[in-house]
Amino acid sequence: MSTRKPSVRYHGHGRFTVPDIARSPDGRYIASDALDVQMWEAATGRLRLTYRPGASAEFFQIALAPDGTRLAVGSSDMTVQVFQGL
Amino acid sequence: MKDQGAHRLSRRTILIGLAGLAGVTAAGGAIAWLKLAGSTSAQSNHPQPTAPQGVIVTTPLLTYRGHHAPVTAVAWHDTRIASGGGDHTVQVWNANTGAPLLTYSGHTDIVTALSWSPDGRKIVVGAAHTGFIQVWDASTGATLLTYRGHQQKTGDTSITDVAWSPNGQWIASSSLDDSVQIWDSATGAALLTYRTDPPAAMGTAEWSPDSTRIAASGMAGAVHIFAASTGTTLGVLPGNGSPTIASQ
Numbered sequence: 071m072s073t074r075k076p077s078v079r080y081h082g083h084g085r086f087t088v089p090d091i092a093r094s095p096d097g098r099y100i101a102s103d104a105l106d107v108q109m110w111e112a113a114t115g116r117l118r119l120t121y122r123p124g125a126s127a128e129f130f131q132i133a134l135a136p137d138g139t140r141l142a143v144g145s146s147d148m149t150v151q152v153f154q155g156l
Numbered sequence: 157m158k159d160q161g162a163h164r165l166s167r168r169t170i171l172i173g174l175a176g177l178a179g180v181t182a183a184g185g186a187i188a189w190l191k192l193a194g195s196t197s198a199q200s201n202h203p204q205p206t207a208p209q210g211v212i213v214t215t216p217l218l219t220y221r222g223h224h225a226p227v228t229a230v231a232w233h234d235t236r237i238a239s240g241g242g243d244h245t246v247q248v249w250n251a252n253t254g255a256p257l258l259t260y261s262g263h264t265d266i267v268t269a270l271s272w273s274p275d276g277r278k279i280v281v282g283a284a285h286t287g288f289i290q291v292w293d294a295s296t297g298a299t300l301l302t303y304r305g306h307q308q309k310t311g312d313t314s315i316t317d318v319a320w321s322p323n324g325q326w327i328a329s330s331s332l333d334d335s336v337q338i339w340d341s342a343t344g345a346a347l348l349t350y351r352t353d354p355p356a357a358m359g360t361a362e363w364s365p366d367s368t369r370i371a372a373s374g375m376a377g378a379v380h381i382f383a384a385s386t387g388t389t390l391g392v393l394p395g396n397g398s399p400t401i402a403s404q
Contacts, residue, residue: 074381074393091402102402109210118210130241133232135251140217142237142251144227150239152218152251156211 078115082108090131094138099156103129107143109156121153218254222247225266231279233272238279238294240267246281248294260297262290269318271327273341280327280341282315289315289329291341301344306331317360323367326384330358336372338384350387352380360403373400 086104093100094109099118101109107121107129121141128146134155135141142152225242232238232251240246246267248258260281269282278300282289289303306313306329313333320327320341330336334355338348352358356376363370369390373379377395382388 071389072391074379074391076393088402116210119213120210121213123214123216128226130226130228131230133230133237135232136234140251142230142232142239144230144239144241146226148221148223148226148241150220150223150227150230150237151216152220152237152254153213153216 078112080110080115082110082117089129092132092134092141094134094156095136096138099138101132101134101141101155103132103143105129107132107141107153109141119156121151123151218252220247220249220254222249222256222259229267229270229281231270231272233276233294236276236294238270238272240270240281242266244283246270246279248279258294258297260292262292262299269315269329271318271320273320274322274324278341280318280320280329282318282329282331284314285312287313287315287331287333289318289327291327291344303327303329303339303344305329305337305339305346305349306333306335309333316358317362319361319363319370321363321367321384322365326367328361328363328370328372328384330361330372332357332375334358336361336370338370348384348387350380350382352376352378359400362403371403373403375400379403 083104088102088104091100091102099109100112109119110117130144133142139155140152141155142150144150223241223243227239227241229240235251236248237251238246238248244263246260249256263283265286266284268284271280278291279294280291287307291300313331315331317330326338327341328338334351334357336350336358339346352374356374359373359375361370361372368384369381370384371379371381377398377400379393381391
């Protein structure tokens, strides 16, 4: 057993709880959600895409399409929204 | 009925609220698993520069409106998406058109977790409070088995995550009952129960790509990696005191 250390810490959601994260199939990106959905580089933590629809809502779980190009996210507004990723 | 729904929903909100400031830890958990999975990404402990927001997307390609409560679980397989939530249903629909394909109503509480079998034929679903998990046929909606291994304890036995092993053989489920359990996806036979020391409510469970290890995160914040066949702890990513509720 060993103690591991994080290689990247991502702070893009500030103090908000992050209910879910999802990894792109190629491992390059992590999508994380709170009041918006943010897609960032797994190796560097650099933010690459923000999904922020007009109405305010909280997002719960994220799922990526098998090819990683689209994302589906469940919302507190009772919808699932599919949007274009990277 | 509406009041009851609102009450139950507030419990889910509390469940999520318990997580407090989990973001940083969650991200840490994710990267830990990437490293274990063989990623050779460069280490970077430097503070993040003030990042531009990258591409901003404001309009969805598709909005699915089949649920009548918040949607707390989503899983994608090929051209289908399964979603579940506060209305206790799981709905399967076409990812390209949004056309509904199937509604599954076998659960009696908020759907908190779902996972497709790798071949897309089955879905495993866990819910809040009730503590039982069901596997059902994704084409017909027929219930194939009900797993009750998390119902041995009194108190809140909400299922927080379910994950189908990449090789299709097993399902890992995490629960507020302080355990991650591994069981046979075809028979429901219990194979292994993993608890941290000291025991902690568990928030997520994720398989390694080769189906040999599991990364499980706890409401105590740490991420534990253990061998799926023996339950031996292989590594721990210490938490920062905030619960970890997301990992990949």
